Amino acid sequence: METFPDIPLAAWADTKATLHRFEQIVGKVRLAASVRRNHWWNVPFHVTGRGITTRPMGGLGDLPVFAIDFDFVGHRLTIDVIDGRSVSFSLPGLSVAAFYHELFAALDHLGIHVAIKAEPFDLDDDVPFPKDTGHAAYDPVMVTRYWRVLAQVAQVLERYAADFSGKTGPVHHFWHTFDIAVTRFSGRKVEQSPDVDPVTREAYSEEVISAGFWFGDRNLPEPAFYSYTAPEPAGLTEEPLRPDEAFWMPSRGSHLAILRYADARAAADPRGTVLDFLDSAYRAGARRAGWDIDATRSPGGVTDPLG
Secondary structure, three states: OOOOOOOOHHHOHHHHHHHHHHHHHHHHHHHHHOOOOHHHOOOOEEEOOOEEEOOOEOOOOOOOOEEEEEEOOOOEEEEEEOOOOEEEEEOOOOOHHHHHHHHHHHHHHOOOOOOOOOOOOOOOOOOOHHHOOOOOOOOHHHHHHHHHHHHHHHHHHHHHHOOEOOOEOOOEEEOOOOEEEEEEEEEEEOOOOOOOOHHHHHHOOEEEEEEEEEOOOOOOOOOEEEEEEEOOOOOHHHOOOOOOOOEEEEEOOEEEEEEEHHHHHHOOOHHHHHHHHHHHHHHHHHHHHOOOOOOOEOOOOOOOOOO
């Protein structure tokens, strides 16, 4: 199987828009039913062998322990409760409104009562989920491909994470921005303006260098690997990136290091090329921000436990 399957945004834009909203609905359930963690690590999805999962949540107050899983091979959504009860339904053919009502009917049937803000976050419209019948495209072939890309990229990011011995976030899939990322921390606190929103305040309470991948959006309409340093240090964009195809892109008052997915796919060693890109972007940010690169170097790689 190809390391990085082709997934041009234009080939599944309508499906992606529907799926993104499905995931936001389930992600908001996760947000409402999980214990808050630092940097909001409780909120994102994790990749599984067939799709993505919320992981177990609940277990507080009247909520039982339960998990919600998307199966992107069989194209079903499943809710499992710790007492063995389970509800599952098919995904193809559902509008966002139908998905919302199916999900909450299933949750109610299982005695799981949560309230969410039932509208999309930072998308192209603000149509409430229960009324959104316009987003209903679901191409099973492209959804499975999306999951395969997630799974491959997740392993590359795990390998990248292994080279750093400091504080590192999980490799996880964000339902609000539809990217998958891992974050390294310097350990230094960041003073923020009093008017910073609570989400940003917690997410960026420390210096970070984040690395990830997204499937394309209105800012860059094609899939790409990225890295950024926050707060952005002076002179960051003067630092070189590898390979030659990588570049710095302005983004919301700062910059992203970008390697287009197409350029990674075209390389003789796609995984090695992505790891080299992420390392060059990390070193650029770490040098400019004054991180101790040598002190946080980890052996990484694959180890034979019997060797």
